[in-house]
Amino acid sequence: MSRWTGRWIETWDPEDERFWNEGGGRRTALRNLVFSVLSEHIGFSIWSLWSVMVLFMGPEYHVDPAGKFFLVAMPTLVGGVLRVPYTFAVAVFGGRNWTIVSAALLLVPTVTAAVVMHPGVSYGTLMVVAALTGVGGGNFASSMTNINAFYPLREKGWALGLNAGGGNLGVAAIQLVTLLVIATAGAGHPRVVLAVYIPLIVVAAVLSALFMDNLSPVKNDTGAAVDAAKDPHTWIMALLYIGTFGSFIGYSFAFGLVLQNQFGRTPLHAAYLTFIGPLLGSLIRPLGGRLADRFGGGRITLWNFLAMAAATGVVITASVHESLGLFLPGFIALFVLSGLGNGSVYKMIPGIFQKKAEASGLAGEAAAAHARRLSGASMGLIGAVGALGGVGINLAFRESFLNTADGTPAFVTFLGYYAVCFAVTWAVYLRRPARARSAGEQATPTASAAYAEV
Structure with missing residues (x-):
């Protein structure tokens, strides 16, 4: 596909408030956001396909x-790996053009599964x-990179x-569809789920072609990717994103299997419950971003890991005592908190690079351009590593059920990881340097405390 095929916007400056509010910037960005959400939503559903297909496997x-x-x-593994090339595809083909292609690619796994x-x-x-x-998991990276530019x-x-x-x-949506299929047609008809999603994929691709735009100013910068990979904050944020998004996607894929194998639920009973956690975790993610906008991503992320x-x-206690009544609220709380943390962690990324740009002496549009350059490149890496956390979640459950026939050892491991994330968030982004405390001086932009506002 040619770099210049499709609808292109040649000039884009969202930091200019007049352009944003009076020049149509906000309206154009919102239109692209709506159809980006639609395509990514279906991508997540297809990425989660086998978390529901296993419920049909007697x-x-x-x-x-x-x-x-x-x-x-x-x-999860394939989707995590694909997030890196999907990130760069936006600049190569254009956000609109790549959304069309990435949506159409979802037909490959759905049609193949039906066969x-x-x-x-x-x-x-x-x-x-x-x-x-896994192609459905790649959609997230390209979508986020595209909307970040708008x-x-x-x-x-x-x-x-x-x-x-x-x-x-999309995770909760396909689980709700599965619930309806199992409750009405029975656990022997997995193809009904696929019959629902194949036409939706076509609709998403067509609407993306009709209503989305490409941004000419968005270009791949190999140097930015190298600089982002060298920056320690990229990998620190990836560590934190494993704790939030890795938990969300890993638990989403594993929830039904845990209910079946540890608590003896039937496929129908599991389907009644599995959609609740992903639904609430997804709905609360924008609130995590909004809270981070207001109070600082570092602060929200810190207390979120403590709550996780x-x-x-609670989940470990429920697992030990085999109490489904205690397990469900504890596990659903994990979904909600992982969603909240997803929003706050992703808000931190552009803010961190903005602070670093200002600390290096840049200001105004120069600082904003530098931050966009590095944050866009780092998002692909962070998103990929975070998704791979979902692999770790499911492999931990696999080993746990192989060795002990329940999930308790896996949950103990996850508890330890959240403790590490809490400590890292405090030490890197919130801890006030000793010299600033003793002298009573305000932290400089290069000090750790400055990152509390990101």
Whole structure:
């Protein structure tokens, strides 16, 4: 596809408030945001496809619980890896053009799954088809990179949170569709789910072609990617994003299997419950971005990890005592908190690079341009690593159920990780330097305390 195919906007300056409010900037950005959310939403649904397909896989498929956890981990792995090239595809092809292509690619795993999903299919075939659904995970990176370019720094937390939250809702949506299918047609009709999504994919691609735009000023900068990869904050934020988004996507894929294998729920009973956590976690993500806009992403992220650790403690207690009544509110709280943290962590990324630009002596548009350059490049890396956290979640559950037949050891591991994230957030972004405390002076922009506002 040619670099100059499709609808292109040649000049774009969202930091100019007059352009934003009176020149049509806000209206254009909102239009692109709406259709970006639609495409990303369906992408997340397809990425989550095998978290619901396993609910249709009874004994006749001859796949044990450990095999199912491995099966749902495969899309997470492929999706995480694809997030890096998907990030750069926006500048190569244009945000609109790549949204059309990435939406159309979702037809590959859905049509393939419709062909192979039947008793007697080999486990290797299932693994390959599950891997294909990773293309849905790549959509997130290109969508976030595209919307990041449309919005000014002062509104990125809300816009990115809305974009990601609307996309994340795709997980809950496909689980609700599955509930309706199992409740009405029964657990022997997985193709009905696919029949719902294939036409929706076509609709998303067509609407993206009709209503979205490409931004000419958005260009790939190999140097920016290298600089972002060298910057320690990229990897620190990736560590934190594993704790939030890795938890969200990993728990979304594993929830139904945990309910079936630890608490003996039937596929129908599991389907009644699995959509609740992803639904609430997705809906609250924009609020996490909004709170971060107002109070600082560092502060919101810090207390969010503390709350995630507390919720995990509740889940561990419930797991040990095999109490479904205690497990459900604790696990659903983890979904809500992971969604909130997703919004606050992603808000921090452009803010951190803005602070670093100002600390280096840049100001105004020069600082904003430098921050956009590095934050856009870092988002792809951070999103990819964060998604790979979902692989870790499912592999931890796999080992836990293999060795102890329940998820308690896995949850203990997750508790330890949240404790590490809490400590890192405080030490890097909120801890006030000793010299500033003793002298009573205000922290300089290069001091850790300055990042509390990001």
